[in-house]
Amino acid sequence: MxxxxxxxxxxxxxxxxxxxxxxxxxxxxxxxxxxxxxxxxxxxxxxxxxxxxxxxxxxxxxxxxxxxxxxxxxRRRRAWVIRPQAEFRKRPHTPEMDAFMTEFSEEGREPQQEIDVTIVEPPTHIAARLHLDAGQLVAVRKRIRYLDGEPFNINDSYFPLDLVRDSEIMRPESITRGANVVLTELGYRQVRALDELHVRMPTPDETRRLDLGPGTPVACHFATGFTSDGKPVRVAVSILPGDRHVVSYERIRDDEDGDA
Missing domain, CATH: 1.10.10.10 (Winged helix-like DNA-binding domain superfamily/Winged helix DNA-binding domain)
Known part of the structure; x- marks a missing residue:
């Protein structure tokens, strides 16, 4: 050229x-x-x-x-492939690492994550997804996930405090078997999830946490998990920088003869 x-x-x-x-x-x-x-x-x-x-x-x-x-x-781009449909798969049970750590260690990449747990009054959009009344509190597990030393995404999971109080979810450490299993043990097994994707520019806080360069858009992925009786028990909010991720969905038709 x-x-x-x-x-x-x-x-x-x-x-x-x-x-x-x-x-x-x-x-x-x-x-x-x-x-x-x-x-x-x-x-x-x-x-x-x-x-x-x-x-x-x-x-x-x-x-x-x-x-x-x-x-x-x-820049070397090694995209992280996000597969929301795989969330409820059986997780590997290892004494040192959760599913995230195991998956990327096997690929030869170096995974790390920072975890912080706080009790907060949820933002309006989280309270609405969890069907919470005014004044109800949530526990939020805030995670920054790294690959090869680079912050790759944010994963903040919100739980109604009344459901998870005194459980492992309240500890700022990796949960080997996964928070979803803990919820199941507490009597709140999720049977379906609603996924929403919003594409936008990052907030100043997201830019700081992910060390984003100027002009980098993000996808905001909301995953709301429901029990069999329709009760929402968790909202996971993932912030995925557009230059580091691919979101991959698999769809299967229920009937072979029906029209798409």
Whole structure:
């Protein structure tokens, strides 16, 4: 892709388009070093400001990272595949790690998570999903999940306090068999979940917790779990940066002859 002063787009956009195309087609593979600012200035006969605006576009898109003073590098993308339909599968029972830790350790990646548990008055949208009256409190397990040292997503799970008081859910540590199993043992087995996906820009708190670069959108995934009598007992809110995740659903038809 040639960069020309006769092009319709400004020079900085043309330079960004050229580099983006090289990243997309593999000419610049993951972790490859981009030409220096001086090299780009000389190649395209443009100012430092023009080059920096071009690189800024790619930084905002999450395609490159800045590692000063070494320069700019193509970002390695290893997406985390989210499969909401697998939530109620049987979890592996290991003494050290929960299902999340086990799954990604087996892939050769280094998983970590930070857990904090608090008792709060829920936001209005959480109280509505849990059918709570005014003044009812919830326990919230706040987790930041990391892969290879990078914060990958937020997973905050809300439970009516009256249901989980004095249970393992109140402890700020991994639950090997999973919070859903704990709820079952407490008499609140979930038989279905309602999934909702909202795509938006992150809040300042989400940007801070996930160390997001400028211009990175997030998907907000609400999963509300219900017992057999229709009682909502948990709302899990996952914040998934758009440059790090793929959401994968599997759908099965109940009848072979019916129309889609």
């Amino acid at each position: 040639a960069v020309t002063r006769l092009g319709r787009n400004p020079m900085y956009q043309q330079i960004a388009d050229m580099l983006r195309a090289q990243i997309t087609d593999g000419t610049l593979p993951p972790e490859a070093k981009l030409p220096t600012e001086a090299e780009l200035r000389a190649e395209h006969e443009v100012s430092r400001e023009t080059v920096r605006r071009a690189l800024g576009l790619l930084l905002n898109e999450g395609l490159i990272v800045s590692a000063r003073p070494q320069g700019h590098f193509v």
